[in-house]
Every structure is written in C-alpha cells, then in structure tokens.
Amino acid sequence: MGLLRYLYGPGRHEEHRDPHVVAGFRSAPELEPGVRADGSRDLRRLDALLTQPLALLGERNYRQPVWHLPLRAAPEDPVMSDRQWARIAHEVMDRVGLAPDGDFGAVRWVAVRHAADHVHIVATLARQDGGRPDVWNDGYRVRDACRTVEQQHGLRRTAPADRTAARRPSRGEIEKAARHGRPLPSRTLLRRKVQTAAAGASSEAEFFRRLHDEGVLVRQRFSERTAGEMTGYAVALPDDLNGDGRPVWFGGGKLAADLTLPKLRRRWTGADGSVRALSPFCPLDGRHLSERTRRAVLRTAVRRAADESATTNEFLDRLRGEGLLVKLRYGQTVDGQITGYAVAFAAEHDGKEPNWYPGSRLADDLSLSRLRQRWASPVADPQVAVDHDELTPEERQALYDDAARAAAFATAQIRRHLVTNPHAAQDACWAASDALHVAARVTGNRHLHRAADAYDRAARAPYGRIPTPTPAGNALRTTARLLALTGTAKDRTVVSMVLLVANFISLLDTIAQLRSLQERHAQADAARRAAAHTREVRPAGSAPSPPPAGPNAQARLAMAAFPNAWAPLPQVAQSRSAPSASTGPVRSGRRRP
Incomplete structure (x- = not known):
C-alpha cells in the first residue's frame, strides 16, 4: 500500500501529474483506483487484488515480495502515448518472465504513469496458480527487454548489461x-x-x-x-x-x-599460476627506455633494496627479488669475497649481453663499500626506509617523455587492430585505465582525474573478463609504472606534460574508434568523454588544447613514426536510459503494494 500511495501521491517535489494505470494483468480501466468524495484515491481494492496471490504461497513467499521497476525515456525521445507505454510494459513483463504473453497464471502487476517520460511497474512475486516466480538475475533480462523496446520504438539505444560499468553509488x-x-x-x-x-x-x-x-x-x-x-x-x-x-x-x-x-x-600471475611480475621494475623492458630513465629506475630499485636490508646477502637477495639481474665482482686476494655488484634489467636478457650498471655508477652512496659502512652503523635500522630525493628534474622529465612514447607505441598497436581485428586490442584498452589513474594521481590534475573516472567503462571487457597481455597493454602498464616512480620524489619539480597529454588524447580517440567498430557504443562514449576531459589539461607553458575535430599538431608529431615500434628517440624538439531500469528491479521489502 505504501508504494501505491507514493505513485498516486504528489511526489517528493510535487512532480507527479495525473497518475493513472496504463497497463496491468487486467485492462487498465478495471484496475484504476476509484476517487473518493474528497478527491483522494481509494487504493484498497487495487491493493487487495495485487496481494491476494501471496496467500497461496504462505511460508514460501519471498522475504521481499514486491517487485518495482521504473522505466524512463531519454530527454531527446518523443513523448509517448498511454497505448505505447502499455505495449512497452507488456513487452518487458513478457521478456522478464514474470508475466509471459498468454500465461493466465502469471503474477499480478500494474504499470502506473504519473509523468510524461516514465512509468512504474509494480508486481507481487507470487503467481496466481500458486507458483513462485524466478527472479534470479532478473536485472539482465530487464536490460535485454529494454534494448528490444528501444529498437522497436526507435528510442535512444542504451548499453547492454555486460558488467563493463562500475557499481554506481546509491x-x-x-x-x-x-x-x-x-x-x-x-x-x-x-x-x-x-x-x-x-x-x-x-x-x-x-x-x-x-x-x-x-x-x-x-x-x-x-x-x-x-x-x-x-x-x-x-x-x-x-x-x-x-x-x-x-x-x-x-x-x-x-x-x-x-x-x-x-x-x-x-x-x-599467468593463467598457469606462474608469477608474472614480482616488482614494479621487472615488467619494464630496459631496451625501450632512455639512458637517463634506465639509470633512474635502477637506482630507485637498488635504493629500495638497500633501505630494507641489513647485510650484503640480504641486499643481493632483495635485488633478485625485484626481478633484476645481478652480477657480482669478487676480490683477488680472498676467495669468495664480494667486492662489488652491477645490476641490469631482466627483460634485456634475450641472448645478448645486457647493459650492466655498477652501484657506484647509479649513485655514490650505492657502492657496496658505502652500503656496508651504512649497515655497520649502530643507528641503521633496516625496517625504516630512508627518505631520498631520488630523481633530478632532468630524470623526472625523462620518465615523462618515455611514458609518452610508451603511450604512442600503444596507440600505434591499437590502430593496427582497427582494420585487422578490433577485438585483439582489449588488453590495451584495459591498461589505458591504469595509465590514466596513475597520471592523475602523481600530477594531481583534476581534469586527468575526471578523464580517468569517465574512461572507466571503456576499459573493461564484458563481464569483467581479464584479457591476455599484449605488447600494447604492457607498454601502457610501463607508462603507469614510470609515472608512479616520479611520484616517489619529494621535489615536485614542474615537468613538461605536453607530449604525454597529446599522446593520451590520441590514445583515447583511437580507443573510441575501436569501441565504435566493436559496436560498444556506451564504451565509445566513455572514451570520448575521457578525451574531452584530457583536452582540458593545461600543462605549464602549453597553449589551449584544440577541439576534438581531429588530431592536433602535437599528436601528429607523436604519431609521425608509425607504424614503427616504440624505441628510444634522440632529444628533439619533440545516461538516463530510454526506456531503461533507472534503478533496476527493486524488491521493496515486506511491505504491501
């Protein structure tokens, strides 16, 4: 009764106008509540009709026996007549399975219209033949029914219930x-x-x-x-x-x-359970990083291992645990005495000799002798990491530039898939979300935060499937890891983000095209909204971003080398749905309609 009072009442903000039944388990005139002498509605008869089948189920009733579904048209859709809304309500109840066409023992229900753009369907979860209806995963059936109705009536097309959208706050x-x-x-x-x-x-x-x-x-x-x-x-x-x-x-x-x-x-971890990455450093392929970035990343890894160690053996074990290759130097006077070390990226070990970096080359205080002096100090505490200003402004800029080239490489890979196989770029679409979220976190830019939030739906594969890793996706994860490393420094020196932002815009525009080719229109819209927010980013010293009509000059410059693979470059001047379940089917608790 409480829900019916609300539907026939004035609404929370006096928004309800002319509430009336447009469809139901009987004809609309038979179900319409009577009007009392004072103008109020007498809802007792309709309440009794709807709740009568609940007595047949007895103890087998649902704990929440009221099923409530609002259906709303989009603002740009035409205003539909009562007859059209009635057909929509019957179609939805048929496809959801609560009241199939021609099933005279189905549940009892009504569709009440009290505004021009929407109706409310109310049903009791008890069949008239004494059976208990199935409502498991009914939200997916509602979504499929709505998409059918949208096609039949030429309404705004909405997304399928494929779990690509995040859970919205209530x-x-x-x-x-x-x-x-x-x-x-x-x-x-x-x-x-x-x-x-x-x-x-x-x-x-x-x-x-x-x-x-x-x-x-x-x-x-x-x-x-x-x-x-x-x-x-x-x-x-x-x-x-x-x-x-x-x-x-x-x-x-x-x-x-x-x-x-x-x-x-x-x-x-891989599909076989093998560990895919043990540290933030081992997924980074040193062959694709500039010299300055390689040193900065390796120094960060070595310093972290040193801060958490107290002995030479523990330090070397931690370096290997970070996924790095370690080469030891032994003394000539004492057998087995370790006098130095060098590190390299594990990803470079492909049959060729990797580029080794001795600790003293990374930083003066990272030579093995200096580390041993530090560990021997009585004030040294291996449990407390030392806070270092690890990156110079030039190194931080190098990390941003390498991250931008990684994003450009991923864009090139996705563009190849636009013609050959649009579904092969899912891993890159998913990893782009990582790059956007980390970029927003380390820069604190509100437009990038909005872009990351807007892009959220475009990232996911249907039903939360995890895609197989690809070179394009790994490049974007490299982008995220490089940007995350810049956020560890105390000195927040302003760096030029012009190339990175331009490449993000190009990446998001390409993903929007990809999602359109896949006919995932909601995900394409999400990527376009993210690109629009990214265009609002104003890096220091940059001009306003161009309109979204096409790639800007910076984006064309970043993509000029395509389809060449990403490699180190020299320093150059480089919805309201329609109709849709706006809140989903709602079991309204143990209240009577």
Missing part, C-alpha cells in the same frame, strides 16, 4: 556525501583509490601496502577451509561511518567487476 550514498561536504561518494572515491593502487602495484602485498599508504582501511577475508588462504578483501574510508559508528565496508566486487581479489591476482 542515492543514499550520494546524499550522505553531500551532507558531510565530501566531493565524491565513498564508493566512487574508494574505487579510484583501489584502481590506482592496483595500477601501480605488481604483487598482492604491494597492492595492500599502497592502499594502507593512501589511508584506506583494508579488511581481508580468509578461507574457512584452508588456513591462511585469503579469498577476498574489503575497503573503507576512516571517516565514513554507519549509524553504529563503524566503517562502511565495500568489497572489491561492489566497486567494479574487475576489482575482486581473483581478478586482481590475474594482473600478477
């Missing part, structure tokens, strides 16, 4: 954020933090460490069968509390389909 979460003066609901902010942590991490342990560093509360779930086996996690913000004063937790799957723990583990 109305209560949005209102709670507004009451507390937060710019974003907790669910949205946590998803951003989890995605950024996953993009910069190369292992499960590092992922959780990054979340802790961001001030996110983490609760891990362990198996009840296998001791010590972690099966999931949940995250919360310290200042987001419920009525009992406890944190409001969100599991990874409640944020997005690809943020569950098993899906995240696929980032770091």
